[in-house]
Amino acid sequence: MKITNVRSWIVKIPWDHNPGAGMLRDPGSRAFIFVQVDTDAGITGWGEVTTYPGPVANRAVAAYINEIGEWLRGEDPSQIEAIWQKTFRAMTYVGTRGATTAAISAVDIALWDIRGKVLGQPIYNLLGGPVRDRIALYCHPYGNQSPETIVPAAKEIKASGFKAFKMDPMLPHLHVGNASFLDGELDAEVEAKALETLAAAREAVGPHFEILIDAHGLYNVPTAVRLANKMAEYNIHWFEEPVPPESWKALKQVKEQVATAICTGERLHTRWEFVPIFEGGLADFIMPDVTWTGGISELKKIATMAEAYYIPISPHDASGPVNVMAGAQVMMTVPNFYKLECHRYDFSGYNILVDQPLDVRDGCLHLTDRPGLGIELNRETLEKYEVTGAGTANG
Ligand SMILES: [Mg+2]
Known part of the structure; x- marks a missing residue:
């Protein structure tokens, strides 16, 4: 062929x-x-x-x-x-x-x-076969810009059967979004509003639902440490990308000073960029993106490296149906899997692109035995x- x-x-x-x-x-x-x-x-x-x-x-x-x-x-x-x-x-x-x-x-x-x-054969059968029968997901809520808007969104997600979501309640109030890292500072009003929004979300979903926070690599070390520690009071499950991805030393400083788990890796490319993360003990979770880090081949290798350090892996979703299915195919075979990221609990935006809807029930993606990725x-x-x-x- x-x-x-x-x-x-x-x-x-x-x-x-x-x-x-x-x-x-x-x-x-x-x-x-x-x-x-x-x-x-x-x-x-x-x-x-x-x-x-x-x-x-x-x-x-x-x-x-x-x-x-x-x-x-x-x-x-x-x-x-x-x-x-x-x-x-x-x-x-x-x-x-x-x-x-x-x-x-x-x-x-x-x-x-x-x-x-x-x-x-489905790809998971080519990678050693499944070690689980479904893929746990986490998604993003609408409405993370205020306490008023997060509450209905959070309740809707919980009612759908999901057990985790991730939000960045600072981002809607930053003046230029992801390009805003100039001094890595966070405006005091934005920080206070973000904490109010997080508090409302926690109240809405109760104590056992997992809330993940994404800092999008926007902060300097003291700002990230302060923010993560304030958010830790709301029992967040992880604080993601506290500082930009270029400095291992900055990440180390944050990791050593915060009271919450750290996740990083969506902007790390290939197995070699994960070596300092594992060797330096710089993250509690890793989140490589299958479409950015090197594909299915690379995701499987990075997952196995993480396994050797007892670090759970939770692939990032750069948001698309092939991305989700590729990550899921690999994670079917990975013992140290946490949850797979998806954009919304409602997959309708992805489903119009594929030949059959993705099978999402109770916060989990169910794969079939269709060959390859399982979607066309x-x-x-x-x-x-x-x-x-x-x-x-x-x-
Ligand atoms: Mg992220």
């Missing part, structure tokens, strides 16, 4: 996924990047690199995917490890983070999808919402 064609898709679907969060990008729609790998046997594999930050980055990832595709034409798609090594070394001469590794991830996921379809992207939907001239502001 030979690879005959590799192409990227940038699609943008109407989806009010962040109502009320006007400072976030595109509150009324959401862009997705997929990769399609075709073979001469008529089998197609799907990958994804969704939610790379912004249209320029989306185009960069798509361009890298297309370049890898040129190299892979004529290659045997079963040679997943060899292709990973070849593309990784070829693409990362000046560094291993960013769009190149994301493109490699997308292709790797598609190759595992093809392999599963060829063998008639709907090409009519991709064509309908494809961003033409992906280079415009809508890309």
